[in-house]
Amino acid sequence: MNRRYLLKTFSLAGALAILPRLRAGEPFIRMEFPVLRLGNMAVTILRDSSGQTDASCLIGATEPMLKRSLPSGKFDSVIQAFLVSTPQKKILIDTGLGLKLHDNLQKCGLRAGALDAVLITHMHGDHIGGLLRNGKAAFPRAQLFLPQEEHAYWSAKAGSTGESARAIASAYGKRICLFKAEALGNLKAKEAPGESANLPAGVRAIAAHGHTPGHTMYLLESKGERLLIWGDLMHAMEIQLPYPEVAISYDVDPVEAVKTRKRVLASVAGSGIPVAGMHNASLNFGRIISTREKSYAIKSHPGA
Ligand SMILES: [Zn+2]
16 A cells, blocks of 8 residues: 555545544544545445466567566556545445445445445456355345446356355345446546436446447546546556556456457546545555657555
8 A cells, every 4th residue: 555645645534524423532544544525425445355466477578578668577466446425425436345344334334234225346356256145145235236247247147256146135135226337438428327216316327348248447526526436447557557558367358358458548538537446555556648659657645
């Protein structure tokens, strides 16, 4: 975790809005949860795990690329979820593996029953792991928003992810809201097409297929301020920003994942829209810029 960045972006007002039960003697808790304020929203990162991943899982990374961008042969990797607090709702975007999610929510002063909605980017285990507890729905009141292509693909699949998808469907039953995400267009466009109408106010779902067949990003907006939570658009920013053509073995369709990554990067570069992701280890919230070499880099977002 980038401590300097946290110090720079930490907002006391934002943290207090998110952590209503925080007591004065617990400053370490505030540092544990980076917060970005977005108009009337506060977006908090809930980190589930962190470690290092070997570069051998990358697809299409040549020796010169690795030498330049990942000389250690490894990259830092995290798994995280996002808590979005609006004046009306408490929303979770993804649930990580579920290792620390419920402890993290508790530290933020929230019981599982306080969550109104859970939005899922895609149904890999490191994103849906916190949805069930002891085989039951971990969030007793929340609507569960699933991209319809994603749900259809995994529900019909054999293996552990298919089993998880079916167990989740039966545990959440009528609280599941399947939706069709907007096509990936120009993210700079201000007007929101109506297709995301059933999602919570201020949230748009945008298709970013490739990593999985229904992989979806969420664009949050409040009072004209935006944040793109891009899910698994990137796993190793150190190499996939300068070389967006590098894929990863977890991509269901690496070719489509590369196309999507290039389109999203071209769309957000220079737009000022901050971005965040479930596996962005090197910084919490950033802005994409184009570089002279016709690739991309990321800068800390000054927000919060
Ligand atoms: Zn993932």
